[in-house]
Amino acid sequence: MTSEGFATTAYATMQLNAEDGGNRNYLIILLLEPTDENSEAYKEGYKTISDIGKERIRRAGVPVEEQATKAYNATDTQQRQQLKKPDKLDIGFKVFESDSTNLIKWNSNRNNLHLQLTMSGVGPRETPDHKGISRFCLLR
Structure with missing residues (x-):
């Protein structure tokens, strides 16, 4: 997955879960690619593309939660039973970092x-x- 699409994937998954009460998950794998030292992102403290992605995903959860709250409050009691309560939405994520490998680099000669x-x-x-x-x- 390219760095342009990971936050969009997370947002879309959270949005669908909020809309239909689903329990979808997403998995995003990123390399620790450094940001350009002259970039605004680097100056703001985002040393890697992964750091930017984590912040984008955090921010993507805010409008999902706001929209879900509005939708929940705008429905009648019978329809509310079909919706997830906004405070029960899962807009969080976990970050796992890989350890070094024990495998020796393959020489294809x-x-x-x-x-x-x-x-x-x-x-x-x-x-x-x-x-x-x-x-x-x-x-x-």
């Missing part, structure tokens, strides 16, 4: 393919048993 297949792709924390499993999975 065919001349050393056999050597690559016999090398372990695991980090120093794993036991010899894990290395065997890694080789088994790689060869399957």
Whole structure:
């Protein structure tokens, strides 16, 4: 997903859930791409594109909540039973950061393919048993 579309995806998901009482989720994956040091975003404290995205998603939840409150208050009692109460809307999100990988970068040179297949792709924390499993999975 490009950096232009992630907040729109989050907003649309929150909006649909507010409109029909759904329970949709979204998953957005971003690299920690740095912002230009001369940009306004950087000067405002957004050091990565991901930082900008998190703020956009936070801001996207505000109008969803406001619209849901207006819609809820404008309906009669019977229709309100079908709508989610605005204070029950899920407009939050969680951020998970990945850890470093234990895999060794793959060299696609065919001349050393056999050597690559016999090398372990695991980090120093794993036991010899894990290395065997890694080789088994790689060869399957």
